[in-house]
Amino acid sequence: MAQITLPWTPKDPEKLRAYRAKAVKLLFGLALLQLLTAGALYTVFSIGVPARIEDWKVIVVVLGVLGPAAGFGACFLGGLAVILYRQIGAFLRLPWVAFVLFCGGVVGACLLVWAHALLFDFTKHMLEKPIGTTEVATDLLGSGLVAPLTVREIYSEIRSVIPQPLAAYLLWPLQFDLVRDLVALAGIIGFVSIVPVFGIWWERKVAGRIQSRLGPMRVGGWHGWLQSPADGLKLIFKEDFIPPEGDRILFRLAPYLTFVPAICAFIALPFAGAYVFRDLDVALLFILAMLGIEVVGVILAGWASNNKWSVYGAMREACQMVSYEIPMGMSLLIPVMTVGTLRLTAIADAQGDGFHSWLLFRNPFCFVAFFCYYVAALASCKRAPFDLPESESELVAGFHTEYSGFRWSLFFFGEYAAMFIVSGLAVILFLGGWKSPFPESWALQTGGPWYQDFVARVLNGMLLKEGPILFILKAAFLYYVQLWVRWTLPRIRIDQVLYGCVQVLLPLTMLVLLGNTFWILATKHLELGWVDTLDTIFHAALVILGYILVIGMIAIAAYGYMNRRRLVGTLAVDHLPGA
Amino acid sequence: MTELVLESRPDINADLTADQIRLEDLQTEEMLVNMGPQHPATHGVLRVVLRTDGEMVLEAVPHIGYLHRCAEKIGENVAPYQYIPYTDRMDYLAGMNDNLAFALAAEKLAGMELSRRAQLIRVVFAELNRIASHLVSMGTYGLDMGAFTPFLYAFREREMILDLFEAACGARLTYSYITVGGVTQDLPERWIDVCSEFLDYFEPKIDEYNNLLSFNHIFVKRTANVGVITPEDALAFGLTGPVLRGSGIRWDLRKAQNDLGYDEFEFDVPIGEGLKGTLGDCWDRYYVRILEMKQSVRILRQALARLPDAPGDAYDKRGKTMKLPADEIYYELENPRGQLGFYIQGNGSTIPARVKARGPSFCNLSVLTHIGTNCLLADIAAIVGSIDVVMGEVDR
Structure with missing residues (x-):
């Protein structure tokens, strides 16, 4: 294996070893010094602290104790890193590392869910209890409101729950926005x-699996799990090419115009009730607007490349995205209309009571709207079968023909982030968001002995009640459907893309929108007995259809898996590891 | 040209009223685009110059010659058995058939008769390679339409055929297995069983491709009614092979001439019927290849059943010392892509005086200018893919 040599690395192995020993000694020495400082300062400050605390002391304690403590941690880790420098590379290549990381990830997710559930319970408890005379705002971590508590009040409150003064100090910065x-x-x-x-x-x-192959298998040992980081590293080191005849400024600007809006959309995308950067009351419009900006970057990229194929790609993207935004927005209006708000957290909260309460099954129009939205989202994300802007066999690589290296990878960051966002939107608006597919009554009771409490909290957070993990899993499924479609279907032609939008999808979403309006009018405002009966019948039928879909999918997958030898053919299974 | 364009633009300073804006001022410009020689959809080094108006292609002119290797001139300097390795570099996807066409032409000129065993082995390999070639054609056609997966499936099956070839002759692409005087060596043990096993595996796969690609709605929408070649045009342009049969003309040299003993096998010649659109569109040409694979499997089964009892040697040593009489011959053979013809002129020595090849891809490509007008840019990929050219044979 080729060793990476940095320019300042001495070539002589003896010298290198001496340097490394010196570095380790220095780092560990520093770490010890920092630890001693932190300990000494803590001892000094903690005299008299439990009795009465002044505001200035808090800051001094934090700066004086936490600073050196953090320094100790950094130096200690640095020393460890130097020692492990040689071992890490070899370690990562071991086949069981990925497995351990995977198990660690699962355990870590469980622990995180548990810790967050505890933290939320704690803050809720703290905020519900009136302290002194101060009015306390609700939902500390959720709504972005500052809790107008003084440090002293918080401290005294925390002290009543956590006896350790240091832990109490550590918690109070959480109060700040x-x-x-x-x-x-x-x-x-x-x-x-x-x-x-x-x-x-x-x-x-x-x-790979769809095509009877294995996919990446080498980098990182287990199933090529390090392939993407390795590719990213390669892309960063590639030549940074700008076409000499192109527009240099616009060429540099374009990737950011596709990448930044995709990240900005995450500002308003809630992962769960409290897991949202800003819970905007027009979150849906904000995300749609952000996704709409992406097209500007693509057009700029095509234009600035000074390449005819790029211009073709950009023009295709422009007409495709502009036309598909309309049915996409219209089909998104249907859940909005049904719930009556643009706030995504409120829309998800309206679907909290399990599978049956999901908006997808609320009425037939919502059901159709979901599929309209998904098709339009595929088109506006330029995923197959709508990947005309970058269609390889027609336009070489479309709008990013001339891009290479990191700029090129920014386009992909933007594209994959947008894929997740449209899947997430579909999940929030139609599939119950971060709510569990099971009814609310299935959620386990918390409290009791610590081990029961742990299991209940973890299960509630991951499966039975609500949580960001449920949201990510649901979004990942829709994301997977995008992959599935891409590797199965051929690409459609530009005139068919526009025909599909203007003559099929647009009238369909208009009809659905109109129908939904009347449906809501009839069910919510007219109070006719037979309308309500009809509503119940349709709701039940759609839920049954949903069950059939889910069970059918699982059954087909299981059948295919169990009979794969017969379906693929023994000859292929014996010859190819991926078949 | 540039000045003309500038002059025709409206003066932006003038205050134009609506009726003063003329249609000529608003029209779009035409653009010349080079598709290839390094373009993913042109299957090698074909360069098509497109005159486009937006997404519309007004004219498509193929430019060829990037892969010219003087293949015919080389044939005038070496003996026929030495020329065999050059022939399989022409149509590198159907090397066996190219070997066979030249070997048969040379043998016919020299008046050489082969044993029945050698003939049967030749039929088996020609048909296997026809399947392999059509598999590549089908897979890359799916790739042109944006469907990745059929390509990998086709290559999975082709790989097994290449394994069979490797077992027989040791090579996987340029075989030189069929040579003047038969085939270089007899089949290894159990080869016939392995080949039959492959056929049992392969035959149901054809229906799988049909479900996955041929009858896929999007695929049909992309290929039906696109690039229509009428039967009259097909004859006028001298098209051969699946491109001709896709236009509904039942002409196959395997039926029409009887040099390899194809008359003892039962098989049909599939033709395009305009099932999904107009007769002679891209889908018809594509589907003819799928049906031909089925027919090849039928021929192979019959040939393999007769092979164990076939008498004679697989290789005739006279092939290496063969002298070509002072005579000439033009001989054509049905290749996967059409009729590959060789013209050989002998002068009494072992080295021919003149060798000339008629490449089916070369002749079929000539129709591109005719059908590649007034279509969409994406249709050019569909048309080029359905003609199924191999540039190694076009340029030779």
């Missing part, structure tokens, strides 16, 4: 980076 925003922003950016990285690897694995 800024801290919450920073944490949420880090979460969003982290998630947006993970989605394409994981999504591309997943897409390649899915494509």
